[in-house]
Amino acid sequence: MRLTRAFYLSLWALLISGLLTSGAMAHKLLVAAVVEGKNDLKVQAFFPDGSPAQEIPVTVAPADGSPPLNAQTDTQGNCRFSGLKPGAYRVEAGDPLGHRGETKIVVQGAAAAAPPAPAGTAPAAGSAASSDAPAGEAIPWINILAGLGFIFGLAAFVMVLRLKADLRRYASRD
Amino acid sequence: MHIADGVLPLASIAAGWVGTGVVAGLTLRKAPFEALPKAAVMTSGFFVASLVHVPLGPTSIHLTLNGLVGIVLGPLAFPAILVGLILQSLLFQHGGLLTIGANTLMLGLPALAAYKIYALVSRRNFSHREAVAGFLAGSLAIFFSGLLLALWLMTAGREFLTIARLALASCLPLMVVEGLVCAAAAAFLAKVKPEILWRKTHAVDESVLP
Numbered sequence: 001m002r003l004t005r006a007f008y009l010s011l012w013a014l015l016i017s018g019l020l021t022s023g024a025m026a027h028k029l030l031v032a033a034v035v036e037g038k039n040d041l042k043v044q045a046f047f048p049d050g051s052p053a054q055e056i057p058v059t060v061a062p063a064d065g066s067p068p069l070n071a072q073t074d075t076q077g078n079c080r081f082s083g084l085k086p087g088a089y090r091v092e093a094g095d096p097l098g099h100r101g102e103t104k105i106v107v108q109g110a111a112a113a114a115p116p117a118p119a120g121t122a123p124a125a126g127s128a129a130s131s132d133a134p135a136g137e138a139i140p141w142i143n144i145l146a147g148l149g150f151i152f153g154l155a156a157f158v159m160v161l162r163l164k165a166d167l168r169r170y171a172s173r174d
Numbered sequence: 175m176h177i178a179d180g181v182l183p184l185a186s187i188a189a190g191w192v193g194t195g196v197v198a199g200l201t202l203r204k205a206p207f208e209a210l211p212k213a214a215v216m217t218s219g220f221f222v223a224s225l226v227h228v229p230l231g232p233t234s235i236h237l238t239l240n241g242l243v244g245i246v247l248g249p250l251a252f253p254a255i256l257v258g259l260i261l262q263s264l265l266f267q268h269g270g271l272l273t274i275g276a277n278t279l280m281l282g283l284p285a286l287a288a289y290k291i292y293a294l295v296s297r298r299n300f301s302h303r304e305a306v307a308g309f310l311a312g313s314l315a316i317f318f319s320g321l322l323l324a325l326w327l328m329t330a331g332r333e334f335l336t337i338a339r340l341a342l343a344s345c346l347p348l349m350v351v352e353g354l355v356c357a358a359a360a361a362f363l364a365k366v367k368p369e370i371l372w373r374k375t376h377a378v379d380e381s382v383l384p
Contacts, residue, residue: 018181027265028176028178028266028268028269029178048227078356094178094181095329095339096332096336096337096340097175097327097337097341097344098181098323098326098327098330099176099177099178099179100178100179100180100181101178139225139227140265140266143266144222144225144265145267147218147221147261147262147265148218148221148222149220150261151214151217151218151221151257151258151261152214152218154214154257155210155213155214158210159207159210
């Protein structure tokens with residue numbers, strides 16, 4: 001009976017805490033940037049499941065060493081920078097809990113172009129422009145299999161080494 | 175709950191690696207060879223659990239499972255978490271490569287604490303002690319991880335109390351979820367295969383703890 005009560009209390013605590021907290025409990029932060037119009041920059045910051053990184057600082061630093069521009073994302077994880085000069089920029093966003101994401105983009109003035117983001121880290125700039133809500137990351141099955149293979153391979157390797165040492169010890173006894 | 179590269183100062187990164195090296199060395203020194211397959215399974219669980227998103231109201235949380243790793247692997251939890259974090263960093267880009275040391279201390283030390291909490295509480299004589307001990311171990315591991323996160327970020331010039339409050343508020347749902355997962359796992363394992371839990375296997379030899 002006591003355990004049942006504790007279970008229901010836990011469920012309530014879970015529900016209430018879920019409603020009160022923001023989506024900051026993530027493993028990493030993704031940043032997508034796209035040039036809109038001639039020289040306006042739209043930046044989206046979001047977590048791997050697609051939830052927006054709300055009200056976090058974003059810095060756009062020109063590659064030529066000029067002073068960086070600062071802004072803050074809105075509740076949708078978006079922010080805009082207007083009137084950028086043509087050139088390369090590093091876009092960086094970081095939340096207060098130590099997550100940080102960055103991407104690079106080139107503003108070409110009349111014709112806008114952005115290098116594609118690295119695979120698996122952020123959506124391509126073009127897709128970010130066409131959709132307001134960024135899609136979450138796909139499950140990296142290959143990487144999961146690679147990781148599991150490494151872990152069990154490492155364990156097997158250590159076990160074989162140990163077995164070899166044991167066999168050598170037994171052999172030396174005879 | 176992974177600190178990215180470029181957040182911590184160089185001194186903190188170095189301290190993280192030194193601390194991780196020392197604790198990993200201490201925990202591996204007397205590691206029983208027989209626990210290796212179990213360690214591989216738990217490392218795999220820890221490695222993959224970070225990809226499990228649990229939608230919760232307007233947000234979503236991510237399992238960490240350092241408490242569960244602690245109660246199953248005891249002192250071996252620390253090197254298991256180190257391996258898991260290296261792979262998460264390389265394959266999922268969770269956290270940074272340079273901050274693996276700091277991240278391992280942040281998640282590994284609470285895993286050792288979780289084992290101690292579990293061992294202390296489950297030793298008492300009351301009903302459902304395994305579940306209660308598991309819940310406390312799982313949820314407090316996340317709580318301590320949140321505090322350590324705030325401590326690390328304090329070294330980057332951020333205000334401890336502000337970050338700690340934010341980290342613990344974010345951790346709150348995860349504390350409950352991980353507590354329930356640990357409670358269910360501990361109660362189930364204690365009933366069907368108690369030797370999987372570190373305390374049951376190594377009840378006599380406590381000297382392996384650092």
